[in-house]
Amino acid sequence: MISEREIIARKVADRCCRRDIHNGSDINNIVEECCEDLQVNIPEIIQCETLTRSFCAFYLRGRPYLIYDSCLMEVLYIYDSIIMTENNEQDMEKLFYKLIGEELIRMNDLPRSLYFSGKYRNLNYSFDDNKERIEQNILQMVSLQSYFLIGHELTHLSLEASSSKGLPQDFWKFAKVSMQVLTERLIKDYPIDTFLKERAGYFLDTIPSSLKEYFDALWNSNRFRHFAEECYCDLMGLKLLLEHYRNPKDSVRAISAAINYLIFQEAVRSDVSDSGFFFGNIIHDVSRTMYFSVLRMEFLLIILQYNGHEHIEECFFEIQERSILTRYWSELIRKIPSEESFSVLSEEDLPNLDREHLVSVLIKTFYYAHIG
16 A cells, blocks of 8 residues: 555655755744634645645545645745836746746656747846845735635635535525626626637536526536635635734735736646647637636635725735736747747757756756745
């Protein structure tokens, strides 16, 4: 029988490790506070740095675990620095090359990753010149985001540990009403037939013929239940943060920025993993993943509005205005050569390629800093 330790080691290794690191006391304290509020057992924390860049909480043979991935905090530090300073296009471009290059490493497409590593090395982050001025504010923002993300993941554990093993009925009802509200807003300026064809596909396997059929199927969709659970975990992550940090404006700014980044990360990941990549394709369809992520943000805004937090909405939209990365993404695509003219080494050009060594070199190339 495989030991828990070996299973965990494989889980982490599959995420494409940059390096393993030891637990930090601040993270332990946050986990303990959240677990006390959620009334769940404290999980074993697996702190690592991987190119998957995501947190994950789960039970293994009855024991709780939390994977805390510092690579996510690293890229949130870069993202926060860009949007809270001048939205410098060179900074955004350098971040894009990092995300694309690292995603190609995960896909084992090393020749193309080499191309983007060269583009990445040729640029510098302008916000590094103002580090002393922004460092404290950015680190505070990253700390709030870390608390929110930990609270979100631990809420998944609390749902799994509950006797009902599912969402509270009140929130399920709220999620259904919110989905109806968001759909009604969208179809005011969007033909219903087009909506059903392009948007229903994320939650449903077949295209419904009417809005009523859409909602009837939606309430029985496992994918929609998963989506509603993610929204509930966002709500609890926000509540946990506000209980331990009394400045709601800063908290909402940090959470909004974190979700904005996660939307962007999924967009990049979806485009890069597309079989045709996106060379020269300036107009490409919004992925189902993007639709899911944007809906999550809209749900969170409805929750904030419903709870009537003063000035919260203005802080939320402040970050939306600052965050122009997704708008700049199509501009970057213009700079990527077409498939036919894409100048990159192929595997055949590197007969003596030591793949393990090259992966290590590429990972180090895209490294910025460890943010615990």
